[in-house]
Amino acid sequence: MKRGRLPLTALRSFEAAGRLGSFTLAAEELLVSQAAVSRQVKELEAELGKPLFERRHRSVRLTTAGQALIEVLSRAFNAMDASLSEIRGRRGGGVLEISAEPSFAACWLVPNLDDFHSDHPEIDVVVDSDMRLIEFRTHEPEIAIRHSTDATAWPRAQAEHLADVEMVPVVMPCLAEDGPPLNTPADLLAYTLLHEENRSSWQRWFAAAGLPEAPPGRAQIFTEGNLVLQAALRGHGVALVDRSFAAEDIAAGRLVQPFDVSIRYGAYWLVARDFKRLSPEARAFREWLLRRIVVPDGG
Template sequence: MDKRLRSLALLRCFEASARLQSYSAAAEELAITQAAVSQQIRNLEEQLAVQLFAREGRKMRLTKAGLTLFAGVTEAFATLSAAFNGIQTEPVAGVLTVTASPSFCSRWLVPRLWKFSALHPDIVVRALASPQYEELRNSDIDVAIRQGDNFITKVHQEVLLVDPVFPVCSPQIVQQVKLSSPHCICDMQLVEAINPGLFSWRNWFAKAQVEMQPGKLSWIEVTTWEMGINAVLSGHGICLSAVCMVQDMLDNGMLVKPFNIQIEPGLKFSLLFDEESPRIARIQVFKEWLKSQLITDVA
């Protein structure tokens, strides 16, 4: 074997510096110091006994030898990447691990997964309920569905759904309290998630132009949307919910929406995945199904 091929780490540093035309930019991409980049380039030049870069002011210009090596290294790295993809990319069939918040997972995703399985029996979906964001790169998790749309991450993210938020309660409560106007809600037990953010009763009352009197209100605080829904199903007051969490219950009459006053824009749900994942073919199939299912739900 050509002994010069033992210097792949140096060649990687050279390729980044030549492509970005900057030692500092190469250092940032490679997560090392600029001094380390400079040293590695010097080491490579000493091994090859040629000058690869010439300094022009603050810029580094490739020499003729550097241009020749850069062309060869670029082609070689592209060939290696193609080979890696060829052996690492998995087929569509297999296991797909999806994580979502506990409420979205149990109220929307899991009840519909049988439809995905019917269409794609060769893909086994493993659904994980988790309240926090997990790093998707270099992990066993393929897809994350998370509330929000501005995650600090290098993986692909796109908004799946923007869902309005409104009050829901049991039909029995509506008959008992006689909810003739939004003001009547002040006489009910209010169920609210801890740290509700924009989707609080305070914001809904402002939207409904109803003055809150905190000292006279009765509250229950819960940790998840699903817990709030379960509370009102049991006849305990009224809660705020997004459409995706309760659409089936509204359709079958288990819950009612007493007023059309909504907090909008509502809950945002985003889809996140690593575009370089070896399971990308499987991820794309699941992504397309998700989008089609959401369109069906809205229709």
């Protein structure tokens, strides 16, 4: 096919849908309707004479032909985006945009950001606190901080290990002093337990403490780790949180860690399209972060 006849709009719609695994998400990214994406993909399939997706009730899956095409297209679009970004320059003017998961942004990055500003007052940092996985394309953050319980790599990106996550129990001193005595881990069952997402982490912690059959007890469940920490700071119960998130509050006496038992819960990673092609601002932040992020001893 001659270059002048390449169906670029349809190819862009297909690449977004295949990369995101959804016509709806592709439409949101491209700022068009879901029907427009679907129509463009159907027209591309008709022109090629082969299906590119297996269409299911609530999802789409690439066919063999679709997988082969998207690998080529994603590399091409990424290369074009990188070239345009270099020519245009990113935000410029000493501005760095970072994507960070909400819990990390609220509990670690914001409390420590003044230290980075002290070292680099010429760089303005924009924190994009979002759970979404970014593609590092134009108008998106240049680097991201991600947590995963098992993943060590992300598609079309490079990743560097930052820190393992250790979960420890914490509680307000006054709650521990006024409530039932905390002599053994089993005594925590007399308190309201604060959970992130579900009860599985607390169940793992009790198993590590020698109580594999611990009953569930009273509970409050939150969607984010930073909400769990805030609930603990307001005396709602005993939280199981990332040790590094609670370190400042423990040091200040706002929280206490009643038992030294901890459990591992994945790790945090620094992710970028290509670490060798980072802007000077992003390189400075990367160097500071790798030097600054230290998990407190213990556990």
